[in-house]
Amino acid sequence: MKKILIIGGGAMGSAFSIPCLENNNKVTITEPYNKAFIKDLSSKKKFHSTLKINLPKKLIFKSYSNKIFNENFDLIVIALSLPGINFIGRELKNIKNKIPILILTKGLKFDKKKNKILTISELLSKNYNVKNLTVLKGPCLAKELANKKFTNVVVANKNIKIAKWIRNQIATKYYKVEFSKDVVGVEICSAIKNIYSMIIGAGQNLNMSSSLFQKSIIEIKYLTKYFKGDDTTVFGLAGIGDLYVSAAGGRNSKMGYYLGKGYTFVKAKKKFMFKETVEGEKLAREIGPYILKKIKKKQNSFDEQLSQISFK
Template identity: 35%
Template sequence: MAIILILGAGAMGSAFSFPPADLGHEVMLVGTHLDQEIIRELKKSGIHPKLKMKLPDQVQVFSHEELGAAMICQPDVIILGVSSAGVAWAVQALGPLLEQPVPILLLTKGLAVEEDRLMILPQFVAGGLHGFGIGQFTIGAVGGPCIAGELAARRDTSVTIAYPDREKFYWLNSLFKAPYYHIHYTTDLAGLEICAAMKNFYALAVGYPSGYLDMTDQLQNKAQMHNLSAGLFTQSIKEMAMLADWMEGTSENVYGLAGIGDLYVTCQDGRNSRMGKLLGSGMTYSTAKKEKMPDDTVEGAELALKIGPLLEHLFQKEILDKKKYPLARIIIDAICHDALMQIPWALF
């Protein structure tokens, strides 16, 4: 039996506790300071208020103030399920409590900016923890189409884990490969992380047609705009592949579960596609966020605000060819500059 610590008690972090708990491992779920209401409800009833499911009995629940107590047992693996904005906090919280390197897997999706450099989050976490003088950490990530509510309901789910150490991956696989949780393996950590982050970004554009349709006249044949959605979906994958290649990843994950698969499921029903629908209806991002989604974390928009200025700088310096990223530029304009979103078909 292994001891698994999950930091982040939101929907995905909590849902990730189901496979290892069902396999008989001990799971410690630690909330962040943003998860206080969730932790209180879990301690009271055992039912996660967002997942609407009771957590397995093997899951022990801790508040962020109890992280030190949870770490006393020295977990065999740590899962980061915090938001992208919470990764730096997680590094600072875990660093003083770790006595030696342990395997770490990231559920968190996002990219980091360091001066004029775009970094994947495992690089950021490894560098941050190394600063505590503990040693060199090997860090992997989980990507692919996984809706938290479906995982918590034990619906069949296929994901990809990127981990540099193949032998260690087989051990990790044994901890999480429940009958309903199907794991594929890749060494392409950069490619997987680009897909995990950018699919939220591009889902903003793929969600655009449903809002644009609402603003057009109803036709006699009730034609939809699936053609438009498919065109934007395809352009999104094309640009993700170029960005993955630029960051020394491969197309393996772009055209697999982490890319096409995850973008597909994200566009079905998620906060990013809902924001895209609002943009398609003619709203600016600031208005849509304030009036329609004030309490929602829109990961794609947050990523655009974080990396948009850097990408624009790279376009200006011709480090990246801006002609190859027309959809990315439109999304950045809409989110970072509050411009009305318009699809530049002639530039595709």
């Protein structure tokens, strides 16, 4: 039995607790930010308002404080969304022991000082000196995992022994775990698929979406190589695998659908997706200006373009 701490009680962090508990681990979850999740997790029935299930009784909820890192956990899991990454970097900066840390968060950050796009593991290690990082990515809808539906993900670490050790703590009959040494490629693919699923969603019929799917793969391959990832990763779970699930039915492809209908991003968000986070949009705003500069396109402000995207 290992002691696992999950930081982030959103849909993914909470769903991830299920295979961890099934492996007889002692699992603690903490939520640093969202009051609704704190309420869900600290309630008697542990009914999760996004997942619409009662989480297992064995799941321990603890209020967030950085003192929690003084407890002797064997594995710390980061399940915050991208806006929480700098926060958790600052919090983990001073932890003394080298507990393995597993990152579930998908996304990339633009580092203004370095004028560089960083993956999440790069950001945590370079800017906050966080050690012993492993990433877990791949096609995984939190609701499906929470309901123990078949899910296949990839754990990436240059040291495959650590990836295997993590697999042993989390894999179940329905949660299958593969390995990869290509940490950068896995992180790049799993982040940018959110942008491409929006593009594929913009196709107004299946023939068109298939064409956009194929073009997306070519671009994902180009970008993965550009960031020094292994381009074969594009054909794995973090690449094509995750792109499929996001394009088939996620918030990004839903936004793409409205863009394809000719709505601007701003109008579609206001009218149809007011409360929903579109991760692809956030990422496009984060890395778009840098990428556009790199490919030397003379365009006005990226914000202006994003609000004017229309596939008419």
